Amino acid sequence: MRLNGANILLESLKREGVKHIFGIPGGAVINVFDELYKQKDLEFILTRREDGATFAAEGYARSTGKVGVVFVTSGPAATNTVTGIANAYMDSVPIVVFTGQVPTNLIGNDAFQEADTTGITRPCTKHNFLVKHVEDLAETIKKAFYIASTGRPGPVLIDLPKDVQVNETEFNYPKSVFIRGYNPTYHGNPRQIKKVAQIIAKAKKPLLYVGGGAISSEAHEEVYKLAKKLSIPVFTTLMGIGAFPETDELSLGMAGMHGTYRANMAIQHCDLLISIGARFDDRVTGKLSDFAPCASIVHIDIDPASISKNVKVDYPIVGDAKLILQEMLPLFDGYEDRNWEEMRKPWLEMIENWKNEHKLAYIRDEKTIKPQYVLEKLYQLTQDIYPIVASDVGQHQMWVAQFYTFTKARTHLSAGGLGPMGFGFPAALGAQVANPDRMVINITGDGSFQMSMQELATIVEFKLPVKVVILNNGFLGMVRQWQQLFFGRRYAGTDISVQPDFVKLAQSYGVDTFRLEEEKDVEEGLRKMLSCKGACVMDVRISPEENVYPMVPAGAPISHMLLV
Amino acid sequence: MEYIVSLLVENKAGVLSRIVNLFSGRGYNIEMLNVAPTMDPLLSRMTIVTSGDERVLEQINKQLNKVIDVVKVVEYRGRPYVEREMALVKMHTDANTRAEILRIVDIFRANVVSVARDSYTIEVIGDSGKISAILNLLEPLGIKELARTGKVAMTRGE
Numbered sequence: 001m002r003l004n005g006a007n008i009l010l011e012s013l014k015r016e017g018v019k020h021i022f023g024i025p026g027g028a029v030i031n032v033f034d035e036l037y038k039q040k041d042l043e044f045i046l047t048r049r050e051d052g053a054t055f056a057a058e059g060y061a062r063s064t065g066k067v068g069v070v071f072v073t074s075g076p077a078a079t080n081t082v083t084g085i086a087n088a089y090m091d092s093v094p095i096v097v098f099t100g101q102v103p104t105n106l107i108g109n110d111a112f113q114e115a116d117t118t119g120i121t122r123p124c125t126k127h128n129f130l131v132k133h134v135e136d137l138a139e140t141i142k143k144a145f146y147i148a149s150t151g152r153p154g155p156v157l158i159d160l161p162k163d164v165q166v167n168e169t170e171f172n173y174p175k176s177v178f179i180r181g182y183n184p185t186y187h188g189n190p191r192q193i194k195k196v197a198q199i200i201a202k203a204k205k206p207l208l209y210v211g212g213g214a215i216s217s218e219a220h221e222e223v224y225k226l227a228k229k230l231s232i233p234v235f236t237t238l239m240g241i242g243a244f245p246e247t248d249e250l251s252l253g254m255a256g257m258h259g260t261y262r263a264n265m266a267i268q269h270c271d272l273l274i275s276i277g278a279r280f281d282d283r284v285t286g287k288l289s290d291f292a293p294c295a296s297i298v299h300i301d302i303d304p305a306s307i308s309k310n311v312k313v314d315y316p317i318v319g320d321a322k323l324i325l326q327e328m329l330p331l332f333d334g335y336e337d338r339n340w341e342e343m344r345k346p347w348l349e350m351i352e353n354w355k356n357e358h359k360l361a362y363i364r365d366e367k368t369i370k371p372q373y374v375l376e377k378l379y380q381l382t383q384d385i386y387p388i389v390a391s392d393v394g395q396h397q398m399w400v401a402q403f404y405t406f407t408k409a410r411t412h413l414s415a416g417g418l419g420p421m422g423f424g425f426p427a428a429l430g431a432q433v434a435n436p437d438r439m440v441i442n443i444t445g446d447g448s449f450q451m452s453m454q455e456l457a458t459i460v461e462f463k464l465p466v467k468v469v470i471l472n473n474g475f476l477g478m479v480r481q482w483q484q485l486f487f488g489r490r491y492a493g494t495d496i497s498v499q500p501d502f503v504k505l506a507q508s509y510g511v512d513t514f515r516l517e518e519e520k521d522v523e524e525g526l527r528k529m530l531s532c533k534g535a536c537v538m539d540v541r542i543s544p545e546e547n548v549y550p551m552v553p554a555g556a557p558i559s560h561m562l563l564v
Numbered sequence: 565m566e567y568i569v570s571l572l573v574e575n576k577a578g579v580l581s582r583i584v585n586l587f588s589g590r591g592y593n594i595e596m597l598n599v600a601p602t603m604d605p606l607l608s609r610m611t612i613v614t615s616g617d618e619r620v621l622e623q624i625n626k627q628l629n630k631v632i633d634v635v636k637v638v639e640y641r642g643r644p645y646v647e648r649e650m651a652l653v654k655m656h657t658d659a660n661t662r663a664e665i666l667r668i669v670d671i672f673r674a675n676v677v678s679v680a681r682d683s684y685t686i687e688v689i690g691d692s693g694k695i696s697a698i699l700n701l702l703e704p705l706g707i708k709e710l711a712r713t714g715k716v717a718m719t720r721g722e
Contacts, residue, residue, distance in 0.1 A: 122582055123589050127632045130578075147632060181574065181635045305626035308619070 005134045005165040006035040009098065012141040014041055015173045018069050020060065020433050021045065022053040026073020028100025028113060031165040033071075045433055045462055048454040050077045052426040054084020055452070057095045059430030061088075062413045063388050065218065067149050068095040068430065074102060075113030078159075079120065083420050085155045086124040090417025091239060092216055094153035096144050101161040104132055117159045126154030134167040142177045151184030152303040153216055184302060188319035188327065196298050196315050197331040201338075203272035205347040206232045209255070209284075212239030212416070213277015213301060214321050220244065220409040222325035223276060229332055231344040233351055235263035237278050238401055239416040245407040252351065253360070256284040257552045258398040261358035264550075264558040266351055267292050274298040277321045280310040281417070290557035300324050358550070360402050361564045368543035369519050371396060371471045375403035375443070377523050378469070381530060386411055387439035388431045392424030392448030395477035398548040400443050422451030425468060429455055432464040439467070439530070446472040447496055456509040459535045467529050468537045470502055473544045481547045485562070506537035513537040566595070567621050568647060568717045571610040571628060572636040575601055579633045583610060586631065592616065592624055596649075596714035607635065611716045640717055647717040651695050652677075653686045656706035665705055672698045683708060 003011065009032055013021070022045045025033040036044055047053040050072045057068025072081055078099040088095050102111040118130045127147050129140050137160075144156040200206055214223050220243045227234050227250050234244045235252040244251055255263035267273065273295040278284070285291040288310060299306070299313040300321050307316040317324055362372040383405070390413040391400040397414060406412045413431060415423040428442035449470050459466050474497035483491050506513035512532050516525045516539070529536045550561040573579050580599060587594050596613035614624060621641075628637050640647075655665050665684055669676055674688035688698050692715070699710070 118578060119581065122578070123585050179632060182632045303630070305623065305630050307626075309623060312619075 001171045002168050003171040004031070004168045005137055005160070006032040008134065008137050008169070008171050009141065009160070009165070010035055010039060010042060011171060012138050012173055013069065016067070016141070016145045018067070019043060021069045021071050022047055022056040022060070022430065023071035024048075024050055024053060024073070024077060025071075026077050026100060026113070028074035028102060028162050029071060029098075029160070029165070031162065032098075032100075032160075044071070045458065047426065047458050049452070050080035051083050051422065052429075052452055052455045052458065054081045054088070054095065054097065055423050055426035056430030056433070057097075058084060058088050058093045058423075059390060059413055059427030060434045061093050061095055062427070063410050063431035064434045065216070065410070066434070067145055068093070070095060070097040072097070073100040073113065074117070075115045078115055078117040082121060082124065083418070085121055085157065087415050087418040087420050087423065088155040089124045089126065091212060091415065092153050093155065094148040095155045096148050097155060097157045099157060099159050100165075101130070101159045103163040104161045105163070107161065117157065121157050124155070125157050128157040128159070130159045130161075131164050132161065134164050134169045137164060138171060138173050139177065142174045143179060146177055147179070147182065151182070152213070185304075185318050186302075186320040186323055188300070188317040188324040190327065192315070192317050193324060193328050194331060196317060197328050199296070199298065199315060200230065200272065200274060201332065201335060204343075205270045206230070206272040206274060207266050207270035207295075208232050208234040208244075209237075209267075209273055209275040209278055210234055210240040210243045211237045211276065211278025214240055214243040215277075215409045217277060217302070217321040218409070219276065219322035219325055222322055222329065225329055226325060229329070229340065231340045231348065232274070233266060233348065235259070235266065237281065237284055237416070238414055240278060241401055241412040241414070242406045242409045246405045247407055254401050256558065257286065257554070258402065258548050258550065259284075259558070260360055260402075261550055261561060261563065262351055262354040264552070264561060265354040268294075268557075268559045269350065270295045272296050272298065274300075276300045276325070277302075279306045282310070285310060286552050286558035286560075287556055290559075358563050362546070363564065364519070365543070366519070369516060369522060369540060371399050371540075371542045371546060372403045373519065374469065374471065374522055374526070374540055374542070375399055378441070378526055379404050381523070381526055382439065382441075385439050387441050388413065388428070388435060390414070390424045390428035390431060390440070390442045392442070392444040393419045393421045394445045394448055395473075395481065395546075395548050396443055396445045396448075396471040398478075399471070402548075404443075421448040424448060425452045425466075426455050428466045428468075429459055429464055432459075432466050433462070440465075441467045441469065443469050443471065445477060446470055446474065446499055446502070447476045449502070450496075450499065453505065456506065456511060456537075460509050460511060463534065465532070465534045467532065467535070469529070470537065470539050471542050472502070472539055473542050473546065474499070475544060478548070480545070484545070484547070485551075486553070502537060502539040511535045511537050513539070515539040515541065517541045565617065565621070566613060566615050567624075568640050568715060569612050569614065569624065569628065570638045570640075570717055571612070571634055572602070572607050573610055574633040574635065575606050575608045576633060579608070580610075582631055582633060583612075583628070586627055587614070590623070590627065592620065598714040598716055611714065613715050638719070640719065644720040645717050646720060647691050647715050648689055649692060649695055649713055649715045650687065650689045651699070651710065651712045653688065653699070653702060653707055654709040655684045655686060655702060656708050657682055657684050661705045665702070668698060668701050674698060
């Protein structure tokens with residue numbers, strides 16, 4: 001079959017099982033869009049900014065595990081995707097971004113809307129390609145999807161010059177590809193797995209440290225089995241939220257800078273820390289030299305470079321978390337005479353005490369709405385439908401992690417590594433495209449929402465019933481909190497009380513919307529939002545100077561917590 | 565600690581930039597860098613001299629291995645290997661220095677590869693110690709220009 005480059009691209013995507021594409025057209029991809037117009041198998045979701053397209057593709061990928069796909073043009077469109085790509089790289093999210101490029105004979109001439117896209121994105125992609133000959137296109141796409149979705153997942157970019165889209169060649173989509181420099185390790189070393197199983201069995205105060213990798217590898221069931229079988233308490237990272245049900249008695253919630261008291265104390269007192277798909281990020285470890293001082297460390301990760309990067313690991317296992325745990329679990333069958341619960345009692349009692357000493361808390365007052373209250377209520381009203389909750393970046397992101405109770409993998413979407421404000425709303429939109437029958441809620445702040453509110457047009461055009469809760473405090477709250485605590489209340493540049501009327505704004509797009517100003521209206525307001533058939537924007541005026549607690553000051557040991 | 569790492573990489577556009585980006589992006593130092601094709605025209609060999617403590621060197625190795633276009637990473641720590649570097653040195657010459665320069669060239673088994681009225685161009689090959697030693701001796705005699713290749717290395721035997 002002889003096809004032009006644009007058609008080869010679309011045919012290849014169909015072979016990869018792609019159904020949805022996010023993006024914005026432009027001069028350097030006009031041929032691709034022309035072919036897209038003529039077919040029905042691929043649905044194109046037009047976002048209003050290119051960063052919205054990459055964030056939406058991430059929401060799509062994070063909520064399903066499938067590869068998210070983006071089409072944008074050259075130059076400014078390509079540079080607008082960089083934040084989303086860097087975000088996907090930090091959080092290991094599989095997306096493939098196609099950017100248009102000026103014709104090959106103009107590359108390097110400073111042509112109109114030209115940018116060195118592969119050069120710019122090299123440090124923030126897992127891999128990228130500039131396709132110079134249409135004959136290479138199909139194989140390059142196969143490679144891109146393979147690289148994005150295997151091993152430690154991540155973003156891959158393909159830069160497509162205009163002439164490559166127009167030129168014709170015979171289309172053959174390869175069944176498989178071989179890349180000699182890329183062979184991810186999936187199966188852990190059996191001897192090491194055996195050794196680690198013995199060490200876990202011996203530990204008196206073991207603790208599971210579960211990160212986003214457990215979700216990427218779909219290992220949540222195995223994590224659950226391991227925890228329950230051996231009565232091992234579990235904390236997650238921000239990215240690991242959902243990998244272990246927070247309703248379970250063994251759950252300690254999230255650890256780290258804004259983690260729970262019990263999780264942070266457990267880290268400081270455990271004798272064995274078992275990390276699964278986490279990378280010892282500074283927001284989790286606090287001061288490195290004081291992190292888990294009494295513990296040996298087991299680290300299961302698919303990325304060898306994550307092991308011993310920040311913290312010296314005693315027992316590494318490189319491979320896929322799910323496969324490794326599947327091999328490890330039967331090894332504990334040899335301890336039939338052992339009563340794990342009995343053995344774990346003293347350790348779990350210590351944890352229970354920490355739990356009762358300092359629970360996650362906030363002080364309600366009559367006059368204002370506390371954001372934590374909104375999230376607790378939201379959980380009560382939605383706990384049976386397991387909604388997908390996408391948060392943005394800032395205080396509200398931490399409140400979501402703390403006060404909404406997550407029980408299922410891929411229901412908490414959060415930009416953990418890069419932390420780009422403006423992520424949440426488009427990510428929710430992408431998740432809604434992938435999950436048309438699920439409730440998708442974006443919890444955002446007034447600062448974050450203003451960085452992506454143009455996507456209101458997108459949810460209207462594509463009839464996406466995303467629910468948006470703006471926790472509006474008139475501040476760039478997280479920075480304001482730091483200024484209050486560590487910079488003598490000098491609120492430099494964080495007062496954003498000059499802002500649009502979000503209700504009028506949503507109305508102008510034709511979206512259902514209302515405002516909440518009193519605590520007594522919160523429950524009814526949430527019910528009203530949840531019963532909206534279509535999209536809904538709720539502007540919740542919260543207590544302006546509410547802080548996120550607990551808080552570990554940057555650079556301090558994680559046991560040094562500022563509490564409510 | 566000085567550390568030599570040699571890479572077999574895909575011989576493609578942009579690969580050098582990937583490696584160099586990785587070093588600069590993660591704050592590692594490149595002290596010397598040498599790139600040339602191998603017998604397989606699809607592969608190039610890069611030899612990089614860098615430095616760092618044990619932990620940094622382990623990370624450099626792992627991060628290099630992660631680069632998709634890197635086919636193989638060879639490190640030389642704890643293994644017998646040979647390393648060589650070449651330098652071209654253009655010496656200012658006059659009646660007073662010519663004999664002394666030639667004596668040094670002779671002692672170091674270097675070669676004079678170009679002669680002009682007021683200069684010699686000397687080629688010297690050896691490990692870093694030898695190159696430094698000859699440069700030390702030549703310097704007071706008037707070096708006009710110096711070009712060094714950076715190290716290449718290979719394990720012994722096998």
